[in-house]
Amino acid sequence: MTLPRRLPLRLAWPALGAAALVLGAASRPAADDPWWSPGEGRVFPATLDYPNAHGVMRTLLSGGPLPTRGHPFFEPIGTNGRACVTCHQPADGMSLAASTAAARWELTGGRDPLFAAIDGSNCPTLPQGERASHSLLLERGLFRIQRPWPVREWQGRPVTPDFTLEVVRDPNGCNSGPRYGPAAGNVSVYRRPRPVSNFKYLLAVGFAYDPKQGIALPRDPRSGQMQSGNLMADNRAGSLFEQMADAATSHLQLMGRLTPQQEARILDFEMRLHTAQQISHAGGPLDTLGAEGGPAKLRDSQPGALGSIGTPVWSEFAAWEKIPAAEAAKLSPEQLAFRQSVARGAQVFRNKTFLITDSSGINAPVGFGNPVRNSCVFCHNMSQMGNDVAPGQVDLGTTTLPFADPWPDLPLFRITCRGKPHPFYGRVFYTYDPGFALTTGRCADAGKITLQSMRGLAARAPYFSNGLASDLRGIVDYYERRYSIGYTEQEKQDLVNLMSVL
Known part of the structure; x- marks a missing residue:
C-alpha cells in the first residue's frame, strides 16, 4: 500500500493566529503548510501530497527536488508581491480552489497579494478592503481578465471584429467606467486559473490543422512546433512563452x-510537473489491484491518440471492472463498491451516447452535423488525460444565454453580428464572456472556450471557465441539462466517482 508522504492539514489554517498575518517572504511557514507564499524559499520535493475532500492529490516533479529560493516561479518578480505560485498552488492541483482563496482571506484579513486589485478583486475601482469587492474570487475562484477592445491582433494580423459588443449589465463597474470597459478600450471577463501541470499532454497535437475551424495550426515562432490551443481559455497565448509573458504582465504586474533565463527556468519547472489524485477516501490507493491511477502513469506515458483509436480513455481503471474474488475479499464492502462504480463511470464516459446540439466547434462549422450523436470522449479523448487532441475551442453554452445559469454578479454583454448571424444564437444574443471571440474578432466564435484539463479535479473546485459548477456533481448536472442526456442516478454518481479519482 502506498502511503502519502505528507498530509498537510488545510483545516489548520485558522489556528495559525495573528502571527501568521505576514505576507510574502516575511512569512516562514512550516514545511507542510499547504499555502506557498512568494519568496519563502521552501524546497519543492520530488513527491508532494496534499489532502482534499475526496482523498489525496499528488504532484510529482521529475528530476528530483527543486530549491525554490531565487526561482522565478516562486519569487515575487513583479510589483504586486505575487509569484506564479500564488495562483497555482500545489495543494490545489497547481490551480486555485475558491475555498483556498476564502481561507486565505480569513487568515490575512484580505491583505495577501492574492487579492491584488488588478485582478484579485471584482474591479480595481472598488474599495479593496471590503470582502464584497473580491466576491467573485472568494466564492467562485474567478480572476478578472482584461482584454483589449476592439480586438487588436490575432496570430500577427490586424482584426476588425465582425460584431459589436454592448454592456447590458455591469455589477462591478469594470465595463462601464472611464478606465475600464469598451469605451476605455478594454473588456473585463472573469475566469478560473488553469492548472500549471501535465503540460506534456496539454501541448500535444493530434492533427496538423484545427478540425473545428478547418484551418492550419499556427506554429510557435520560437520552437517551430504546432500550437495545441489548450493553454488558455480564449487561446490568446498559443505557447508557454506567450503564456508566461501574458501572466507576468497582467497578473504579476x-x-x-x-x-530568457527566467523563461527557461519556469519552462523547465512546469514541464517536469505531473499531477493527479493518488488516494481516494472511499476507494483507497488508486494504483492497486491492477489500476493505474495517480500521476506516475502520466509521468511515464506519452500523450495517447484518440480514445476510439488508441488506448481507451480512463482505461487506467479497467481492472476494477472485475476484481478477482480473492482480492475483493481484502477490501471493505464500501471500497469494493466504490471501485466498481469508478470502473462503471469510465464506461459511461466512453459509451453513453447522446445528441450534441447547437455547439460551435462541434456542430459547426466543421460539418459533424447538428445534432451529432456521440459520448463524452468525442471531446475528452486523449488517453491518460481526457483533454482534446483535436485543437480548437468549443461552445458548451456555459457562458452564453440561454444555456448558462443566471448570474447577477457577472457582467452581461449583448453581441450583435454585423454580417452572417451566429450559427446557433442568431444575429443578437447575450453572454457573460465572449470567450474565443475576444481573440479572433469573429462573431461565430463567441462563447467558445478551451476545454478544461480533467486531471486533478478533486483539488480545484469550482469547475468550468466561469466556476459555473460548484462541485463534481454540478458538472454532470450541467451536461444533463444542456444535452438532455438521460443519465440515471447511478450513472451520475458513477461519473462523479470517476472524476474524483482523476
Whole structure:
C-alpha cells in the first residue's frame, strides 16, 4: 500500500493566529503548510501530497527536488508581491480552489497579494478592503481578465471584429467606467486559473490543422512546433512563452519582460510537473489491484491518440471492472463498491451516447452535423488525460444565454453580428464572456472556450471557465441539462466517482 508522504492539514489554517498575518517572504511557514507564499524559499520535493475532500492529490516533479529560493516561479518578480505560485498552488492541483482563496482571506484579513486589485478583486475601482469587492474570487475562484477592445491582433494580423459588443449589465463597474470597459478600450471577463501541470499532454497535437475551424495550426515562432490551443481559455497565448509573458504582465504586474533565463527556468519547472489524485477516501490507493491511477502513469506515458483509436480513455481503471474474488475479499464492502462504480463511470464516459446540439466547434462549422450523436470522449479523448487532441475551442453554452445559469454578479454583454448571424444564437444574443471571440474578432466564435484539463479535479473546485459548477456533481448536472442526456442516478454518481479519482 502506498502511503502519502505528507498530509498537510488545510483545516489548520485558522489556528495559525495573528502571527501568521505576514505576507510574502516575511512569512516562514512550516514545511507542510499547504499555502506557498512568494519568496519563502521552501524546497519543492520530488513527491508532494496534499489532502482534499475526496482523498489525496499528488504532484510529482521529475528530476528530483527543486530549491525554490531565487526561482522565478516562486519569487515575487513583479510589483504586486505575487509569484506564479500564488495562483497555482500545489495543494490545489497547481490551480486555485475558491475555498483556498476564502481561507486565505480569513487568515490575512484580505491583505495577501492574492487579492491584488488588478485582478484579485471584482474591479480595481472598488474599495479593496471590503470582502464584497473580491466576491467573485472568494466564492467562485474567478480572476478578472482584461482584454483589449476592439480586438487588436490575432496570430500577427490586424482584426476588425465582425460584431459589436454592448454592456447590458455591469455589477462591478469594470465595463462601464472611464478606465475600464469598451469605451476605455478594454473588456473585463472573469475566469478560473488553469492548472500549471501535465503540460506534456496539454501541448500535444493530434492533427496538423484545427478540425473545428478547418484551418492550419499556427506554429510557435520560437520552437517551430504546432500550437495545441489548450493553454488558455480564449487561446490568446498559443505557447508557454506567450503564456508566461501574458501572466507576468497582467497578473504579476511585471514592469518589463521576463529574461530568457527566467523563461527557461519556469519552462523547465512546469514541464517536469505531473499531477493527479493518488488516494481516494472511499476507494483507497488508486494504483492497486491492477489500476493505474495517480500521476506516475502520466509521468511515464506519452500523450495517447484518440480514445476510439488508441488506448481507451480512463482505461487506467479497467481492472476494477472485475476484481478477482480473492482480492475483493481484502477490501471493505464500501471500497469494493466504490471501485466498481469508478470502473462503471469510465464506461459511461466512453459509451453513453447522446445528441450534441447547437455547439460551435462541434456542430459547426466543421460539418459533424447538428445534432451529432456521440459520448463524452468525442471531446475528452486523449488517453491518460481526457483533454482534446483535436485543437480548437468549443461552445458548451456555459457562458452564453440561454444555456448558462443566471448570474447577477457577472457582467452581461449583448453581441450583435454585423454580417452572417451566429450559427446557433442568431444575429443578437447575450453572454457573460465572449470567450474565443475576444481573440479572433469573429462573431461565430463567441462563447467558445478551451476545454478544461480533467486531471486533478478533486483539488480545484469550482469547475468550468466561469466556476459555473460548484462541485463534481454540478458538472454532470450541467451536461444533463444542456444535452438532455438521460443519465440515471447511478450513472451520475458513477461519473462523479470517476472524476474524483482523476
